[in-house]
Amino acid sequence: MSQSEFILDLLNSSVDQGEKLGVDFIEARYDDLQLTTVALINDIVKQSSAFQRKGIGVMAYFNGTPGYSYTPELNSEGVKGATKRAINLAKSTDERNVMKLDFDSIPAIKDKIVVDVKKHPKDIEFSEKLDMLKRGVSSIKEVLEPTSTTGLYGEMFGEKYLVNSEGTEIYWAPVMVDIRMGSVFMSEGKQAQSFTGTGASKGLEFFEEKETTPEQTGLDAGKYCKEQIDAVAAPVGKQTTLVSPLMGGVVVHESFGHLSEADFVVTGQSPIADRVGEQLGSEHVTIIDEGVSPYGGLYLPYDDQGVKTGRTVLLEKGILKGYLHNRGTAQKMNAELSGNSRAINFMFNPIVRMKNTYFEKGNLSFEEAVEHVGSGVYAVDMSGGQVGLDGNFMFNCNRGYLIENGEISKPLKNHALSGNILELLKHVQGATKDITIRTGYFGGCGKNGQFGLAVGFGGPNVIMDQVLVGGA
Amino acid sequence: MSLDQVREKILGITDQTLKYAKDLNIPSTEVFVYSLSSTNLTDNKGKVDSRDGLSLGVGIRAAIGKKIGFASTTGFDEESLKATLALAHSIAKTSPENPMFNGFVTETKTSKEGILDPEIPDLDAKDMIEHCNIMGQGFDSSDTRLISVTYAVNITWGGYALGTSEGCLASSLITTYGANSMVVVTEAGDRKTAADFVQGREIKPVEGLTANAMKHGLDSLGSEAFGGSEILPTVWKSREAAPFIAFPLFSGLSGSGYVEKRNPWKDKLGEKICVDDFTLIDEGQNPEFESCRSIDAEGTPKQTTTAIENGVLKTFVFDKMHGEAANLKSTGNGLRGGTWGGIPFENPPGVGPNQILVKNVGKNLDEQIAETDKGILITGTPIGLFTANPVTGDFSITTNDAFLIEKGEIVNPLKSISIAGNYNETFQNIVTIGSDRESSEWPINAPSMTFKGHTISD
Structure with missing residues (x-):
């Protein structure tokens, strides 16, 4: 018996067991993900580590009530135990569960997806990966004499299987690579730091692309660090701000995307619940979430309920069009399946999460956008932030520039950008016609204890008025 | 499986894995074996979700002199353990030397274990639903201002074992219990979220959690704009004071940051960095705290370390490698998974805080409010706390969970405000370190505190 047949047998035995024990629906997932991190x-x-996450998770629905259990023990006994526990949880909690999120059957899917990768990380020697980091760090040193340097390499690949009681059987083999570079620099008693880089749902050929070679990432890290020495304080107060694809992508993901997740909507926690059809933003705002984007980013063909990922228009010319769903919330709200039910690994049940979330492009050139701002801030990159379920957000911009007289001028010291997304969307004044979407191994999205889920975010450069700039 | 059986199993797996390592001729090996059972139940406006499972895994460091490799795997099957050993060994072979690395822990030496609650492994979903019922008593669920109520109960039990080819073999067990309730309330366009929780190593009473959250939420409605910008004192409830000061303390106490010259206090050892009353302890031996373990995550006994005494920085906290690189010793702060979580066995050890405690000094929260002529009472954790500039110490954070104080009285709740300042100045600008203390969800615990010199604006 092949490994594939063995895994499918285990998963199907879980489904059979669930059907015999009288559940309405049961799905079983297998993950075998291998992750490697190198820190120079x-x-x-300082760190060179490889880890393997391998196990099976079972979700059972009894009378519309879910129960989830998992096991790393890949044998009949382990899977039987997890299945039994999942069913027991569903049955034990059914009486209290008054918000049933059951769903109708959909046609079974049989699919197998293997991403076309030219330089798969599993085929590349460790020394070659370390060499990329060394080349990146050397490039930093071409720009300045750093006090400290950081080079990070990350890779993830493996296999995922999903079967369910509708007869669905999906296999796919995800892959992702990432390189980040950082430096600390001191000059004339002043200290500056930088951190930059990105990843992709690709193989190591990604680092042969002109903008993402280790050398270019290192040069960027050096340049951004060096220019910080002469940075000026950001103008505080409400500013017209041009946000970069990266910065705008994070803002739209963290601030608006989470509010549009239907599990927050059906429970009334989201302030945009029951507001479909309302004009929430200006006519310049269209927000998309999709699994496979023409602009790159995360490659996600199916979610963890076996739903083919689609393209969801959340906001169109400022009008709220819909939410992000799992199968249960979609049926409850009479909405189309969007393929947003995701779990970070087999130890967690799928919950409503984003895929690639971005502002749709506008019609301005970059120069026109800067000229439109006239006087304000160009916010390019960030180093952390927080948001609230009320739409309030706060991001630390660690790379930004002053815009004066319609031109980009001096680099700015670290500053905070804050506001409320529902207010801010009304003040979007336009966007450029180019789009970039990024994803990565490092970082990721956190929700309900599932931290570091890979997502994609980006968009064009977006002009936002009334962004509160603080002096952090 | 009982807790005793967990201990026996993880020690057995550790010992067996070390034997496999010997068979594979790995010169030096450290094995971290982890087993944690958990059950989580949430009721979110009647939408109930539950999850349980057993997280099993092994993290292995293999060393050839100063060359180290790390690999981990889920599960304990023989094939995976041997493959993980081989992978860690192969990574070590191809890695350059790490000049800071000076070997693994060489002996079995343990300190005190924390409290273990034998009833926690026996809790099932029905018990947890009953806990939700109890925490939901005593509030008016028909109040039209209430949008949603969430109840959650989480339990874990298990432990880890640590073994090295140099002779360390020890284990540490834990039980944890957490329960919380959160409400969303609204009135006349004003919308507030409030919560209350309990957590610890034993099952805790949950009566009144929802009622407390509801009272806080309703008290916060009817908020008014602050209107302008003004430099004022800020009075922080205990649960909010702790995360407010966490960012500079975590980076300032880091022994790895000190060795790698990233620590903003790297040149401040022996210097006065805070007001006289400020004493700070890194606590790894209070049996009620989750941080209390007989060993840290690389086999060093945990301890209690006074890091700041009467305002003077006395030491940083270290794991073995960074302690020795600084010509000092580990302070029992070897942590796996990072300060904010992560799967422990998937991470090699790094430096992290145990439970950081600010010592109580003076007046309680009510007395601090009464002594404030004009200021801001902070009653909810602001957002943006971890976006402070690590180089300059500048911060700018926002909250919509605050009240205006005038002439020693709480006047009204406030709409969203920003609070800006500089952490280096903040520690010199502590007006009062309080006498009251609540439990914290963070690896830091502080009494209520009052600071001066923060810029408040909206």
């Missing part, structure tokens, strides 16, 4: 700190390989 001050030219020392």
Whole structure:
């Protein structure tokens, strides 16, 4: 018996067991994901680690009530135990569960997806990966004499299987690589730091692309760090701000995307619940979430309920069009399936999460957008932030520039951008016609204890008025 | 499986894995074996979700002199353990030397274990639903201002074992219980969220959690705009004071940051960095705290470390490698998974805080409010706390969970405000370190505190 047949047998045995025990619906997932992280700190390989996440998760629905359990024990006994526990949880909690999110049957899917990768990380020697980091760090040193350097490499690949009681059987093999570079620099008693880089749902050929070679990432890290020495304080107060694809992508993901997740909507926690059809933003705002985007980013063909990922228009010319769903919330709200039910690994049940979330492009050139701002801030990159379920957000912009007289001028010191997304969307004044979407191994989205889920975010450069700029 | 059986199993797996390592001729090996059972139940406006499972895994460091490799796997099957050993060994072979690395822990030495609650492994979903019922008593669920109520109960039990080829073999067990209730309320366009919780190593009473959250939420409605910008004192409830000061303390106490010259306090050892009353302890031995373990995540006994005493920085906190790189010793702060979580066995050890405690000094929260002529009472954790500039210490954070204080009285709740300042100045501008303390969800715990010199604006 092949490994594939063995896994499918285990998963199907879970489904059979669930059907015999009288559940309405049961799905079983198998993950075998291998992740590797290499950290080159001050030219020392401080961390070189590989880890494997391998196990099975079972979701059972009894009378519309879910129960989830998992096991890393890949044998009949382990899977039987997890299945039994999932069913027991569903049955034990059914009486209290008054908000049933059951769903109708859909046609079974049989599919197998293997991403076309030219330089798969599993085929590349460790020394070649370490060499990329060393080349990146050397490039930093071409720009300045750093006090400290950081080079990070990350890769993830593996296999995922999903079967359910509708007869669906899906296999796919995800892959992702990422490189980040950072430096700390001191000059004339002043200290500056930078951190930059990105990843992709690709193989190591990604680092042969002109903008994402390790050398270019290192040069960027050096340049951004060096220019910080002469940075000026950001103008505080409400500013017209041009946000970069990266910055705008994070803002739209964190601030608006989470509010549009239907599990927050059906429970009334989201302030945009029951507001479909309302004009929430200006006519310049269209927000999309999709699994496979023509602009790159995360490659996600199916969600973890076996639903083919689609393209969801959340906001169209400022009008709220819909939400992000799992099968249960979609049926409850009479909406189309959007393929947003995702779990970070087999130890977690799928919950409503984003895929690639971005502002749709506008019609301005970059120069026109800067000229439109006239006087304000160009916010390019960030180093952390927080949001609230009320739409309030706060992001630390660690790379930004002053815009004066319609032109980009001096680099700015770290500053905070804050506001309420529902207010801010009304003040979007336009966007450029180019789109970039990024994803990565490092970072990721956190929700309900599931931290570091890979998502894609980006968009064009977006002009926002009334962004509160603080002096952090 | 009982807790005793968990201990026996993880020690057995550790010992067996070390034997496999010997068979594979790995010169030096450290094995971290982890087993944690968990059950989580949430009721979100009647939408109930539940999850349980057993997280099993092994993290292995293999060393050849100063060359180290790390690999981990889920599960304990023999094939995976041997493959993980081989992978860690192969990574070590191809890695350059790490000059800071000076070997694994060489002996079995343990300190005190924390409290274990034998009833926690026996809790099932029905018990947890009953806990939700109890925490939901005593509030008016028909109040039209209430949008949603969430109840959650989480339990874990299990432990980890640590073994090295140099002779360390030890284990540490834990039980945890957490329950919380959150409400969303609204009135006349004003919308507020409020919560209350309990957590610890034992099952805790949950009566009144929803009622407390509801009272806080309703008290916060009817908020008014602050209107302008003004430099004022800020009075922080205990649960909010702790995360407010967490960011500079976590980075300032980091021994790895000190060795790698990233620590903003790297040149401040022995210097006065805070007001006289400020004493800070890194607590790894209070049996009620989750941080209390007999060993840290690389086999060093946990301890209690006074990091700041009467305002003077006395030491940083270290794991073994960074402690020795600084010509000092580990302070029992080897942590796997990072300060904010992560799967422990998937991470090699790094430096992290145990439970950081600000020592109580003076007046309680009510007394601090009474002594404030004009200021802001912070009653909810602001957003943006971890976006402070690590180089300059500048911060700018926002909250919509605050009240205006005038002439020693709470006047009204406030709409969203921003609070800006500089952490280096903030520690010199502590007006009062309080005498009252609540439990914290963070690896830091502080009494209520009052600071001066923060810029408040909206």
